[in-house]
Amino acid sequence: MELSKxxxxxxxxxSTMLDQMTIMEILQTINNEDKSVAFAVEEVLPVVKRVIEKTVESLTNGGRLFYIGSGTSGRIGMMDASECPPTFMTSPEMVQTIMAGGNKAFFQAVENAEDDENQGEIDLISRNLTKNDVVIGITASGRTPYPIGGIKYAKKIGAFTVGLSSNTNSLINQYTDEGIEVVVGPEVLTGSTRMKAATAHKLILNMISTATMVKLGKVYENLMVDVNANNFKLKERAKNILMETTHISYEKAENVLEETNYEVKPAIVMMKTNSSYQQSQSALQICNGNVGQTITYLLNNKTIE
Incomplete structure (x- = not known):
């Protein structure tokens, strides 16, 4: 498809008179256009659901999730991937971003990096991609060579592949298992896909990572119980989560979390089932880290050592 089409x-x-608008008129125009983004995302939810189901399956079997893109697309992928370890206590390897031009391109544009299809393949090879992995190629136009090269390689070795774009019949989706084509319409600033297209893509990546982690047992109710409490703010959050779910005092929450080395999951299980730290850890392992299932398991089976 030609770029102009x-x-x-x-x-x-x-926004054809954008340069003649007052600041408030510019803001209102951008805001009005942004309001349409969520509705465009709503249209592709069935596809996003299928992608999440496959991602959960892959990560359960030891696979990894890769975002691959250039420019804004790569930076959005990094924003999502980098938040997974502190939010869900995942390893840095579980959700990764591969950026055209390398890590330096996250901070400063690397000219022509997006045009090298072969480099997309090379960069995925360097991550030892396997058939158990999931690769999401992010490209607003749907035709950027770099992520397409990565997708072609991923498809060849049997990994699950997804194209995330903002045009229908995107070129990248000629090579993917699923195509998320979230069409947000023309940008206020013509061709500036860091605006509506990027916003839509961020919303979708948030959905994919969050829903996947929920289904992997890293959330209890709507709380981040796998939070990596490695600083003051997150330790306080851990205490608040424990207090919220078990209705104990601040002092009691602090004492219990000291015993669990600030791991929230076993702390909740201990308080909910009157179990020891060792019992809660063993039961969590049996229940694949799912707090709700672990509580039910222990309440019905107190013989676990």
Missing amino acids: LTTESRNPA
């Missing part, structure tokens, strides 16, 4: 490259009739 892409929705993401079209002129937005609502």
